[in-house]
Amino acid sequence: MTPFLYLTHPQVKVDPAVPVPQWGLSDVGRARTRAFARDPALRAYRRIIASTEEKAKEAAAILAEALGLQVEVHEGLHENDRSATGYRPEAEFQKLADAFFARPQESVSGWERAADAQARIVAGITAALSQAPGSPALFVGHGGVGTLLLCHLAGYPISRTHDQPPVGGGCFFCAGPDETPGRWRAMEEGIRA
Numbered sequence: 351m352t353p354f355l356y357l358t359h360p361q362v363k364v365d366p367a368v369p370v371p372q373w374g375l376s377d378v379g380r381a382r383t384r385a386f387a388r389d390p391a392l393r394a395y396r397r398i399i400a401s402t403e404e405k406a407k408e409a410a411a412i413l414a415e416a417l418g419l420q421v422e423v424h425e426g427l428h429e430n431d432r433s434a435t436g437y438r439p440e441a442e443f444q445k446l447a448d449a450f451f452a453r454p455q456e457s458v459s460g461w462e463r464a465a466d467a468q469a470r471i472v473a474g475i476t477a478a479l480s481q482a483p484g485s486p487a488l489f490v491g492h493g494g495v496g497t498l499l500l501c502h503l504a505g506y507p508i509s510r511t512h513d514q515p516p517v518g519g520g521c522f523f524c525a526g527p528d529e530t531p532g533r534w535r536a537m538e539e540g541i542r543a
Contacts (some may be wrong), residue, residue: 353486353526354480355395357386357502358493359405360520360537366437371403371428382520382537383409387416391541394418395488399478401427403492410490426474429492430467436461447494451510464508467496475499486526493519500531 361379375383392413399422400410410421430450438446446458446528448481454464471491471505478502503525506512514521523531524541 351527352482352484352528353394353524353529354475354479354489355487355522355524356475356489356491356496356531357409357522357537358491358496358514358519359403359409361518362405362456364472365407365438368393368474370432374404374410378518378519379405379409380412382518383412383509384416387413389541392417392488394486396485397422397482397487398490399424399427399487400490402426403431406490408456413488413490422477422478425473426470426477427489427491427495430464430494430498431462437506448510450494451497451513452506464498467495468502471495471499472502475524487503496521500534503531 359375359379360382361376363376364371365373395417396419398408398410398414398417398419402423402425407423408419414421437445446461449458450461450464454468457463475489478489493514497510498508500523501508501512515536517536520537521534522536522537525531
């Protein structure tokens with residue numbers, strides 16, 4: 351497997367009147383991404399690949415500018431489809447997310463099933479890596495599908511116990527032929543931590 355880093359977008363500007371996939375980063379999210387972009391270990395990555403969602407593309411653009419790379423946007427890397435419910439206040443969203451991970455073979459309130467989202471993100475990452483075998487890639491995506499990806503790669507059952515810590519996103523894990531992801535790390539920890 352080609353080495354890669356999977357990063358979740360950090361904090362977003364929440365606007366209930368705008369579809370969630372169109373949300374951009376907040377000032378805090380942009381600042382955290384700019385700080386992470388200064389990590390010298392990022393120079394090991396030769397590609398930056400983002401999901402089709404605005405927040406992921408925006409974070410990827412910040413990283414790409416710092417690294418002198420172009421952003422590739424790939425289908426199939428988006429967050430689990432929650433369009434059936436749209437925006438939900440935080441407490442309600444967390445309950446739905448708990449159920450999403452707890453019942454991966456069921457559609458919770460019309461959401462994409464976790465099992466289907468996992469198959470999609472695994473296929474999307476595999477397809478993107480196959481386009482440039484051996485070229486280490488930095489993916490910018492989302493927490494829900496990122497957790498499903500981590501579970502798949504590490505051989506864990508789908509469970510929210512493997513979710514990123516509650517720091518507002520901006521977490522990552524590394525994977526490759528010599529590295530199985532074990533846990534999420536916040537951007538501030540640095541890649542070599």
